[in-house]
Amino acid sequence: MTAMRERPIGVFDSGLGGLTAVRELRRLLPHEDIVYFGDTGRVPYGTRGVDTIIRYAKQDIAFLLEQKVKFVMAACGTVSSTLPAEFSAALPVGFTGVVQCTAQAAAAATKTGRIGIIGTPATIASRSYEAALRALRSDVQITAQSCPLFVPLVENGYFNADNEVTRLVAEDYLKPLQKAEVDTLILGCTHYPLIAPILAKVMGRQVALIDSGRETALCTAALLREADLLRNDGHIGTAQYFVSDSTESFATLSGWFLGEYAGGDVTRISVDHYPADGGISQ
Amino acid sequence: MTAMRERPIGVFDSGLGGLTAVRELRRLLPHEDIVYFGDTGRVPYGTRGVDTIIRYAKQDIAFLLEQKVKFVMAACGTVSSTLPAEFSAALPVGFTGVVQCTAQAAAAATKTGRIGIIGTPATIASRSYEAALRALRSDVQITAQSCPLFVPLVENGYFNADNEVTRLVAEDYLKPLQKAEVDTLILGCTHYPLIAPILAKVMGRQVALIDSGRETALCTAALLREADLLRNDGHIGTAQYFVSDSTESFATLSGWFLGEYAGGDVTRISVDHYPADGGISQ
Numbered sequence: 001m002t003a004m005r006e007r008p009i010g011v012f013d014s015g016l017g018g019l020t021a022v023r024e025l026r027r028l029l030p031h032e033d034i035v036y037f038g039d040t041g042r043v044p045y046g047t048r049g050v051d052t053i054i055r056y057a058k059q060d061i062a063f064l065l066e067q068k069v070k071f072v073m074a075a076c077g078t079v080s081s082t083l084p085a086e087f088s089a090a091l092p093v094g095f096t097g098v099v100q101c102t103a104q105a106a107a108a109a110t111k112t113g114r115i116g117i118i119g120t121p122a123t124i125a126s127r128s129y130e131a132a133l134r135a136l137r138s139d140v141q142i143t144a145q146s147c148p149l150f151v152p153l154v155e156n157g158y159f160n161a162d163n164e165v166t167r168l169v170a171e172d173y174l175k176p177l178q179k180a181e182v183d184t185l186i187l188g189c190t191h192y193p194l195i196a197p198i199l200a201k202v203m204g205r206q207v208a209l210i211d212s213g214r215e216t217a218l219c220t221a222a223l224l225r226e227a228d229l230l231r232n233d234g235h236i237g238t239a240q241y242f243v244s245d246s247t248e249s250f251a252t253l254s255g256w257f258l259g260e261y262a263g264g265d266v267t268r269i270s271v272d273h274y275p276a277d278g279g280i281s282q
Numbered sequence: 283m284t285a286m287r288e289r290p291i292g293v294f295d296s297g298l299g300g301l302t303a304v305r306e307l308r309r310l311l312p313h314e315d316i317v318y319f320g321d322t323g324r325v326p327y328g329t330r331g332v333d334t335i336i337r338y339a340k341q342d343i344a345f346l347l348e349q350k351v352k353f354v355m356a357a358c359g360t361v362s363s364t365l366p367a368e369f370s371a372a373l374p375v376g377f378t379g380v381v382q383c384t385a386q387a388a389a390a391a392t393k394t395g396r397i398g399i400i401g402t403p404a405t406i407a408s409r410s411y412e413a414a415l416r417a418l419r420s421d422v423q424i425t426a427q428s429c430p431l432f433v434p435l436v437e438n439g440y441f442n443a444d445n446e447v448t449r450l451v452a453e454d455y456l457k458p459l460q461k462a463e464v465d466t467l468i469l470g471c472t473h474y475p476l477i478a479p480i481l482a483k484v485m486g487r488q489v490a491l492i493d494s495g496r497e498t499a500l501c502t503a504a505l506l507r508e509a510d511l512l513r514n515d516g517h518i519g520t521a522q523y524f525v526s527d528s529t530e531s532f533a534t535l536s537g538w539f540l541g542e543y544a545g546g547d548v549t550r551i552s553v554d555h556y557p558a559d560g561g562i563s564q
Contacts, residue, residue, distance in 0.1 A: 040330075041324075041330060041334050042323075042324055047437075047531075048322075048323060048527045048528070049527050049528025049530065050528075051528070052323050052526075052527050052528065148434070148438050149434060149435070149438050149440070152430070152431060152434035153431070155329075156430050156431050158431070164450060165447055165450050165451055165454075168446060168447050168450070169447055172447075244334075245330045245331050245334050246330070246331025246332075246333075246334065248331065249329075272554050
């Protein structure tokens with residue numbers, strides 16, 4: 001049996017956006033192995049109903065647990081906003097979503113207390129970021145905006161800083177946040193770091209952008225360190241990728257999301273056969 | 283047992299785009315009952331791999347067969363371009379996809395023989411329309427263009443004739459078709475009729491737009507008439523809708539797609555439990 005410390009960190013997302021969090025994890029923790037699952041056969045989650053999202057997320061987690069991971073990171077704003085806390089608390093390994101870590105960073109960054117949140121329809125409807133922020137600072141003024149087109153735009157390569165289509169859509173979505181004069185903007189979806197330059201241009205340089213993937217990677221590193229679960233044997237970390245649709249499109253998209261931190265094989269699996277209760281008996 | 287003639291017509295699509303075909307069917311065949319299934323829990327299909335699409339389509343058909351339909355219409359360019367002909371030929375009831383009917387209409391409409399095709403990535407990669415057109419007319423010159431953003435744009439309400447974002451995306455996608463001076467443009471996806479005014483503006487009034495949903499409804503009516511399966515008892519046709527995600531968003535989207543031909547209850551089902559072989563023993 002592999003010692004707990006030597007097991008990989010499990011990361012999953014509805015699709016490939018979560019790879020922006022993997023990039024940060026690999027940068028922060030170069031000795032760790034990572035197993036990533038992207039549910040590309042059922043992406044996107046963010047426009048679906050709550051119980052569909054929960055069922056899909058539990059199957060994703062069941063797959064990672066089968067891979068004997070030492071920790072599960074839901075690198076997906078939608079899942080993190082929807083999965084019941086009782087479920088993640090009952091997992092046999094540590095777990096973090098993106099909401100809590102990101103809310104902490106935003107609460108620390110804001111000067112005026114006016115915070116904007118953008119995410120998928122499911123993330124915004126859940127009001128998860130609002131609840132987390134209010135628990136941290138009672139004086140915050142929050143403006144939340146659902147941005148359903150950002151994920152398809154990013155996944156179709158419309159993310160260059162001078163892309164006029166994405167700029168127009170961003171101007172449309174961000175209007176309420178400009179009007180509310182937020183000084184901090186939470187990118188509540190792991191796809192959004194790719195369009196951060198466009199968002200920065202629309203919002204203005206004075207607004208702090210909080211990247212949920214990066215903040216959650218920092219949290220994960222801290223949690224593993226606290227639990228004494230970080231490797232200390234000089235091992236060079238590897239990355240293994242799993243997807244539920246064809247592996248063909250992975251090459252292009254993973255290049256966009258991972259940059260120089262790519263590398264590692266990609267394998268296709270059938271996730272709909274995994275138990276809808278996450279494979280844990282509660 | 284219900285007489286074959288009195289059974290409903292089954293229609294399915296990856297999502298709700300196929301409702302544009304239902305609208306045409308209800309207009310053409312007001313005495314027929316219709317059962318529609320939209321796989322909103324797994325939409326979109328058009329950006330997924332071929333075997334994922336085939337597995338999903340077979341489960342969709344298994345559901346419709348369980349509903350005792352007398353005919354199955356795949357109101358989905360992606361499924362019609364991907365499902366093997368041997369499978370549909372082995373079904374216990376009549377079947378049509380959108381490709382053959384639409385190709386016939388386009389071959390009849392073109393004067394110059396220069397035909398353009400737009401569709402999802404899977405539809406375009408399959409070259410299904412090209413094969414059907416060449417079998418009908420050997421002298422056609424075909425220009426095909428994949429348009430992955432049109433479905434999310436339509437599903438997010440970006441379809442008004444003066445929508446600048448969709449116009450910019452359309453100008454981008456349609457450039458090769460303008461350059462090829464096509465005189466006929468196949469809308470190879472049942473979502474596209476909603477943006478026909480934008481496409482017409484970009485392409486110019488001289489280009490004939492062929493609506494795959496409408497052409498396939500005409501074909502279906504003709505096939506049922508030939509097989510003597512149309513109702514002749516003065517019954518007023520009903521519509522029943524099934525989806526695989528929450529029924530909440532159905533109201534808005536079905537209004538857009540069906541217009542005055544909406545009506546009928548919507549029910550949620552779990553499609554992933556249906557057999558991946560379509561429920562027919564081959």
